[in-house]
Amino acid sequence: MADLYIVGIGPGAYKSMTMEAADALSKCPVIVGYTVYADLIREHFPDKEYITTAMRQEEVRCRMALDRAAEGIDTAVVCSGDSGVYGMAGLILELLEKEARPGVQVKIIPGVTAALSGGALLGAPLTHDFAVISLSDLLTPMDTIKKRIRAAAEGDFSICIYNPSSRKRQGYLAMACRILMEYRPPETVCGIASRIGREGQQMEILTLRELEERSVDMFTTVFIGNSQTRRIGRYMVTPRGYQLSDPAKGEASGEDGL
Amino acid sequence: MADLYIVGIGPGAYKSMTMEAADALSKCPVIVGYTVYADLIREHFPDKEYITTAMRQEEVRCRMALDRAAEGIDTAVVCSGDSGVYGMAGLILELLEKEARPGVQVKIIPGVTAALSGGALLGAPLTHDFAVISLSDLLTPMDTIKKRIRAAAEGDFSICIYNPSSRKRQGYLAMACRILMEYRPPETVCGIASRIGREGQQMEILTLRELEERSVDMFTTVFIGNSQTRRIGRYMVTPRGYQLSDPAKGEASGEDGL
Numbered sequence A, B: 001m002a003d004l005y006i007v008g009i010g011p012g013a014y015k016s017m018t019m020e021a022a023d024a025l026s027k028c029p030v031i032v033g034y035t036v037y038a039d040l041i042r043e044h045f046p047d048k049e050y051i052t053t054a055m056r057q058e059e060v061r062c063r064m065a066l067d068r069a070a071e072g073i074d075t076a077v078v079c080s081g082d083s084g085v086y087g088m089a090g091l092i093l094e095l096l097e098k099e100a101r102p103g104v105q106v107k108i109i110p111g112v113t114a115a116l117s118g119g120a121l122l123g124a125p126l127t128h129d130f131a132v133i134s135l136s137d138l139l140t141p142m143d144t145i146k147k148r149i150r151a152a153a154e155g156d157f158s159i160c161i162y163n164p165s166s167r168k169r170q171g172y173l174a175m176a177c178r179i180l181m182e183y184r185p186p187e188t189v190c191g192i193a194s195r196i197g198r199e200g201q202q203m204e205i206l207t208l209r210e211l212e213e214r215s216v217d218m219f220t221t222v223f224i225g226n227s228q229t230r231r232i233g234r235y236m237v238t239p240r241g242y243q244l245s246d247p248a249k250g251e252a253s254g255e256d257g258l
Helices: A019-027 A035-044 A058-070 A089-098 A114-122 A142-154 A172-180 A208-213 B019-027 B035-041 B058-070 B089-098 B114-122 B142-154 B172-180 B208-213
Strands: A002-008 A030-034 A049-053 A075-079 A104-109 A130-134 A158-162 A189-194 A202-207 A220-224 A230-232 A235-237 B002-008 B030-034 B049-053 B075-079 B104-109 B130-134 B158-162 B189-194 B202-207 B220-224 B230-232 B235-237
Touching (some): A002 A019, A002 A058, A002 A089, A019 A035, A019 A075, A019 A104, A030 A035, A035 A049, A035 A075, A049 A058, A058 A075, A058 A104, A089 A104, A114 A158, A114 A220, A114 B104, A142 A158, A142 A172, A142 B142, A158 A172, A172 A208, A202 A208, B002 B019, B002 B058, B019 B075, B030 B058, B035 B075, B049 B058, B058 B075, B058 B089, B089 B104, B114 B158, B114 B202, B114 B220, B130 B142, B142 B172, B172 B208, B189 B208, B189 B235
Parallel strands (some): A002 A075, A002 A104, A030 A049, B002 B075, B030 B049, B130 B158
Antiparallel strands (some): A158 A220, A189 A202, A230 A235
16 A cells, blocks of 8 residues: 655745645655656755656656555655646546556645745735636647637636746747737736746736737746736735725725625 | 735645745734634644634724734734635735835735645546636625626636535525536536535535535535546546557557647
């Protein structure tokens, strides 16, 4: 019997991991992950066997992890952000469906995904209903991606965009912005957060029109405001809808009437 | 100068908090929150001044926190799950816009929201694009909620529903299910997660038709699968789209061709 932990390590800084995630990594002699993410945690969990593979080697990586766990060694697969949101939990469960590994117990540990860590950096862009969309068409037909951008726009969702760009996907974010501008004004408040919690962290608030012109890299998460999103000082805020009372007038709290 | 931390404490169990969140709570002599959430952390952070208020007293609570910070005392506002997603970060930034509090520095600490913690419990329901919708019409017109349910269905998003029910909102989840069944088959795989990481934790996987008949409480998060979501053993899984290789045939990894 061995445990296979699928661990969301959060955005990157050690302290932005949950205690449960850190405990799981401490317990496992073997840690498996994409090279970049393994490097983020290596110094905090030395004396482990690290098995790393390049991007797009997700299936190979997850099989390696399953093999080690099947040998009876507690193993952790690390995912940046959450273990579920565009993470490895789904793939591992699919692999286990195809090939049973008796004695391997899967334990899924969630983590702070970039929608939340980037949101905190920018203020509160996702306080109300929101949609999360990846622009990567490696595994998803572009028509599906476009359909979802339109649907999210029609529903007036705040939108958080993952994988907005890569070397092969220049121009996808601009395409998304142009679709969104069919539904929302070009002044719509947007935000970008890059390398959250890591060296070179950056954030910026800008309009949808400006975002269309911006080139971003694959370590960037993009936020598109809904019709109510405002800029407050250096923050991007989507109001929940509270009617704030005016303390100067001595009014009752705005919530009383709800 | 004092810090006002807005802290997402995760689903409830102490260990599901990030280290950064725990550090912030350790630092602050004053902790402000909804009674139920304050009680979740009290034993781990004793010797603090706790300021708690009932539900729907969000504005009162946030003003109390701002007042204490303005007095020069480091103060934390705790939110269940994330500090942003239906959390207090937005409200506090809106209050600061109306009434400046010189010397108060806002620090927003994200946390694992119920979409992620409930998702980990159920398997991997949110591996692909998803929408988060609250069914609470306290602050949002019902027409907006319905519009968003329809838009999310049209976009074939996996959907995570917050606040599916309350004493005054019986029947809202059934209404949402009926709208969704205009777009998705009644066999669509759904999941519910209740009291995540707390005493009485429960999860269940069921069909959209079964969900329509189910009564849930306000501590429940609901997951509606997209057209690809499947049940795998005791898990709910939305595939990312990997074409898995067949190891028996010695094929190359499915990712190679991407």
